[in-house]
Amino acid sequence: MTESAAIHIGFDDLVALLKTIFVRNGVSEPNAQILAENCAGCERDGSLSHGIFRMPGYVSSLKSGWVDGKAVPEVEDVAPAFLRVDAKGGFTQPAFFAARSHLIEKVKANGVAVLAIRRSHHFSALWPDVEPFADEGLVALSVVNSMACVVPHGGHKAVFGTNPIAFASPRAGSAPFVFDQASSAIAHGDVQIAARAGHDLKPGMGVDRNGEPTTDPKAILDGGALLPFGGHKGNSIALMIEILSAALTGGYFSGEFDWSGHKGAQTPFTGQFFVVIDPERGGNHAFADRVAQICDLVLDAGQDRLPGERRHNTRKAALANGIPLSPQNHDMLMALATP
Numbered sequence: 001m002t003e004s005a006a007i008h009i010g011f012d013d014l015v016a017l018l019k020t021i022f023v024r025n026g027v028s029e030p031n032a033q034i035l036a037e038n039c040a041g042c043e044r045d046g047s048l049s050h051g052i053f054r055m056p057g058y059v060s061s062l063k064s065g066w067v068d069g070k071a072v073p074e075v076e077d078v079a080p081a082f083l084r085v086d087a088k089g090g091f092t093q094p095a096f097f098a099a100r101s102h103l104i105e106k107v108k109a110n111g112v113a114v115l116a117i118r119r120s121h122h123f124s125a126l127w128p129d130v131e132p133f134a135d136e137g138l139v140a141l142s143v144v145n146s147m148a149c150v151v152p153h154g155g156h157k158a159v160f161g162t163n164p165i166a167f168a169s170p171r172a173g174s175a176p177f178v179f180d181q182a183s184s185a186i187a188h189g190d191v192q193i194a195a196r197a198g199h200d201l202k203p204g205m206g207v208d209r210n211g212e213p214t215t216d217p218k219a220i221l222d223g224g225a226l227l228p229f230g231g232h233k234g235n236s237i238a239l240m241i242e243i244l245s246a247a248l249t250g251g252y253f254s255g256e257f258d259w260s261g262h263k264g265a266q267t268p269f270t271g272q273f274f275v276v277i278d279p280e281r282g283g284n285h286a287f288a289d290r291v292a293q294i295c296d297l298v299l300d301a302g303q304d305r306l307p308g309e310r311r312h313n314t315r316k317a318a319l320a321n322g323i324p325l326s327p328q329n330h331d332m333l334m335a336l337a338t339p
């Protein structure tokens, strides 16, 4: 998209437009507000595989009856440092927000706390879930599993989801240190975007329906599969994420839920896990300075940028000039919002 062709929209206006679409498709007002802010935040930050690109998928899943947009999550206080949430077949973010302030109380009381969400649909990026903890001086790690489309290292059948992991830490004098990455060689959303744009992928990311290596995104989507990033090492991370997000929370593994009866379903029905830490309890009151120090060492050693930096720069530009939407994407949103 050329910058001159883009339609610029303010963050609040985009949130309002997305909220209208969610409400029109059966999402309750409070849940719609949470989802709209999340999705608009992804678009604003240039997390394009999980911004408005996902709106047709959200709508399609809602229309199929696969996800309950009105679900009211149930929070269970199971131990001094452990909360569980049953999302009741709704989206993960409202379940997370139902528990968030209680989780922070537990972190402040105990130095650390765990949140285990189950029976939930996560269709977004993970950084919006963890970055705000770091803004509040806490360290947070979260993982979520998705839908089986990743073949284990050396294997022949998709078992894992693209299972992202995100981490956020305060950093003195700067925006928090945040990374958010799939444990597959590429996120499924980016494969869809490449297929749509007619671009090939880099070698080593996926296989076709016969298990043969391919760089064609359409072959991956048409019965093929993705590979874990980094061979056996990414494989173990993907497996750990299945354990934490599904076995530990009581949710489904990425290959376990059956959405075949819901034509148009796209949102994975799994679980999400968080661990949040108060770094003050480490007794090192210079924690955020130490984080800044190691980040500086990395940059001084030649790494051109830290994770999160591109996002924050994109956010800054979007807040100054509006969020750029292609005319096609703008029309797509208007069509979804119009009765």
Ligand code: NDP
Pocket (backbone or CB within 6 Å): 047, 049, 050, 122, 123, 124, 125, 126, 127, 144, 145, 146, 161, 162, 163, 164, 165, 166, 178, 179, 180, 181, 182, 183, 186, 187, 188, 190, 268, 304, 305, 306, 307, 308, 309, 310, 311, 312
């Ligand atoms: P990327 O590979 O694009 O980026 C991963 C991380 O690396 C980001 O934090 C990014 O920061 C950072 N990064 C990228 N390039 C560099 C660089 N040159 N130097 C330093 N850091 C860099 O992400 P993925 O494609 O793996 O994942 C995309 C999104 O998809 C994630 O937000 C993830 O949560 C989401 N996802 C969601 C799933 C779900 O089930 N809900 C499943 C799988 C993925 P920056 O953002 O600043 O570029």
Ligand code: PYC
Pocket (backbone or CB within 6 Å): 049, 122, 123, 124, 146, 147, 162, 182, 186, 187, 188, 189, 190, 268
């Ligand atoms: O991009 O891999 C992905 C993904 C899966 C579920 C939501 N996003």
